[in-house]
Amino acid sequence: MASASERKPWDSSNLRKYCLNFEEIPRLPFDDPRVDELISSNPVIIEGSNLVKSATDKWNLEYIERHMGVTTNTVYLSRNHKFKYFDDKKIQSRTNPRGVEFSPPMRKVEMKVEEFMKKLREWKRGDERLYMQQSLTAAVGPNIVQDFVGFNWKWINAKQKTHCWGKLTSNLLYVSMEGNVTPCHYDEQENFFAQVYGYKRCILFSPDQFQCMYPYPVHHPHDRQSMVDLERPDHTRFPRFKDAKGVEAVIGPGDVLYIPIYWWHHIESLMRLGPTITINFWYKAGPTTIEYPLKDHQKVSIMRNIEKMLLEVLQDPREVGPLLRNMVLGRFDENPLA
Amino acid sequence: MASASERKPWDSSNLRKYCLNFEEIPRLPFDDPRVDELISSNPVIIEGSNLVKSATDKWNLEYIERHMGVTTNTVYLSRNHKFKYFDDKKIQSRTNPRGVEFSPPMRKVEMKVEEFMKKLREWKRGDERLYMQQSLTAAVGPNIVQDFVGFNWKWINAKQKTHCWGKLTSNLLYVSMEGNVTPCHYDEQENFFAQVYGYKRCILFSPDQFQCMYPYPVHHPHDRQSMVDLERPDHTRFPRFKDAKGVEAVIGPGDVLYIPIYWWHHIESLMRLGPTITINFWYKAGPTTIEYPLKDHQKVSIMRNIEKMLLEVLQDPREVGPLLRNMVLGRFDENPLA
Ligand SMILES: [Zn+2]
Numbered sequence A, B: 001m002a003s004a005s006e007r008k009p010w011d012s013s014n015l016r017k018y019c020l021n022f023e024e025i026p027r028l029p030f031d032d033p034r035v036d037e038l039i040s041s042n043p044v045i046i047e048g049s050n051l052v053k054s055a056t057d058k059w060n061l062e063y064i065e066r067h068m069g070v071t072t073n074t075v076y077l078s079r080n081h082k083f084k085y086f087d088d089k090k091i092q093s094r095t096n097p098r099g100v101e102f103s104p105p106m107r108k109v110e111m112k113v114e115e116f117m118k119k120l121r122e123w124k125r126g127d128e129r130l131y132m133q134q135s136l137t138a139a140v141g142p143n144i145v146q147d148f149v150g151f152n153w154k155w156i157n158a159k160q161k162t163h164c165w166g167k168l169t170s171n172l173l174y175v176s177m178e179g180n181v182t183p184c185h186y187d188e189q190e191n192f193f194a195q196v197y198g199y200k201r202c203i204l205f206s207p208d209q210f211q212c213m214y215p216y217p218v219h220h221p222h223d224r225q226s227m228v229d230l231e232r233p234d235h236t237r238f239p240r241f242k243d244a245k246g247v248e249a250v251i252g253p254g255d256v257l258y259i260p261i262y263w264w265h266h267i268e269s270l271m272r273l274g275p276t277i278t279i280n281f282w283y284k285a286g287p288t289t290i291e292y293p294l295k296d297h298q299k300v301s302i303m304r305n306i307e308k309m310l311l312e313v314l315q316d317p318r319e320v321g322p323l324l325r326n327m328v329l330g331r332f333d334e335n336p337l338a
C-alpha cells in the first residue's frame, strides 16, 4: 500500500499559518528498528503497521453512519474552528462552589450519529462547527466491533510490552470537519494516534518546553491546555512562547503517530480537504523509576502534584497563585543567591 | 519594682537607624487580662511576671563568670555587628555534596566562659565581636541551676497550658556585647524572651508580611532568615520590603517579650549601653486545627513543606528555583485568568 507521503494530496495552502517554524517528525516503516528507539522519548510516525487496516479499508462517513447510526455519541459544537477541551468538574457551580468561574468555549451534546451526519451535510458558513469524539465500546454496533477486533492487536500489544506501558484505557473515535483544530495540550497517557480517513496536521512540543507553553493552573477547567493561542500568541503575557521548539507532520490514512505521554500536541484537520477520522489508543504510563537526573515529564508531574496539594490544603483555587507567587518572587529569581 | 519604661536609660541615639517606621509593641502588666488575648496572635511585652526574677536580681557578667566559669559554651564571632545564624547541615561539603555552597558570615567556637569574658574585657575596635548563645542545662553549675529552678515556673506553665503549647524544648542564655544585631528571622516555636540585664531593641513582623521579607530558600543555610539587609535594603531585588509593617519595643530587665511562632524578629543590643543578658523559653507549637481561612503562619508552613518536598524529590537545591519559576512565570500572574 502506498504511504501517505507518496500520494500526498495536500500542500501548504491546506495548513494554517503560525509564527513558529517546526522540524519534521521522523517517519519510519513499522519494522525499522529505530521505531523502538524513538518510542518512549520521542514522537515518530509509523508506516505500514496495519494497526487499523480493517478501518482504513472501509471507514468513511457513510460507513460510520450506516453502522453506528442509532447509537448516541458525544459531539462538541464550537462557534469557531477551535475545540478547546475543558473539564466541567472544575467549573464553579452550586454543587461545586470551590470551582473556577468559567464560560465554556464549546458545547458538549449527545446525539445520534445520523443526526451528526445530517448536520455535517447541511453545514454552512456561520453554523457551529462539529467534532464527534466517542469512545469505542461494544455499544457501537456489530460491524464496527468486528472491525475493531480486526485491528492489528498483535503488533500494538508487542509495542505495549516492549515499552512497559500499563493497560489500554480507551480508544476514542474522532470524526471531524475539515479545518477543525484541537488546541495545544498534553495528556497523561501514552498515545498511538491512528489516522483512518483524511489528513491531520499534528504539531508536538516536548515536555522540556513547559516554560514556553504556559499551561493553565491544574485546578482550571482548561488544565493541561496551553494558555497561548497559537494563532495569535500574546507575547507580552507569554514571552517565552516565541522560543518554543516544536515538531510537526501531516498524517494520512494508515499512518500511526506515537504521541509520548506529557508531550504537547496541537491537531488540525487540514483545510478544504474533507472530513477526517482518527482512532487513538491510550495506555497508562509504565511504572516510574526514579533515576536522576529526572526526566522533564517527571518534573511536569511533580509540578502538577504541588498544584493539587496546594488546592487540597488551601481549599480555594484563588489562593494557589498568590501563595506560589509569594514563594517565588524575589526569592527564587534568575540570579543565583549570593 | 520599677518597670523598664519608668527608668528608661536610653534614647534614640542608642538605636540603629532604619528606613522603616514601626508601631509600638503593647506593654501590659502580667495580670492584665488582655495579655492572654494578645498571646497566640500578637506579640506583647509583659511586665512584673517575675519570670526570671532570680536572675534579674543577681546576674551580670561577673556573676555569670564566677558561676559558669569552667563550663564550655557556644560563642559566635563576627567581623561586623551582625550575627546572622546559619545551619551548617545545609552547607555543601565532602559529606554533603548536595548542600549549598556557602561562606559562613560568622564563626562558631566553643570556649570557657572565663575566656569569653576576658575577650569581652580586652575587646577593642577592629576585633571580632562576640555573642554567647548557650543552652541552659544541668552542666551550667549549681548556682545557675538554682537560679533557674527559682524562675516563676508556676506563671509560665500556666501560660503554656492556657495557650495549648507543646513542651518546653530549650532555654537559651544569650550574653551579648552592646551593639550586636541578630538579623531578621523567624523561628518555628513559641518564644518567651526574658530580658535579664541591659537593653535590647526588638523589631517584629507578622507572618502576613512574608511577601515583604523574602526569606532564603528552605534548603539554604540561612533558611528562616530574611534576605533583606535592614540597614541597606536592596529595593531593586526586594521591592516589597519598603511596605513591610513592623512593630518594635526596647526591653529591659524584668520585661518578657512574647514572640509568637513564625513572627519575624530582629534583635539588637542597644549601642553604647553595655552588654546584655537574655534567656528565652522555646515551646513547641500547640496542636494545629485546620480551620478556614488558614492563618498566615500556616501558609508559611505550607510553603516550607513544598520547598522541602521539592528538594527531596529533585535531590538538588539548584533545581528548586527553576522548577518553581516555571510553575509561576506567566501562569500565576497578578492578573486573574480570563
Ligand atoms: Zn490529546
Ligand SMILES: [Zn+2]
Pocket: B185, B186, B187, B265
Ligand atoms: Zn529567633
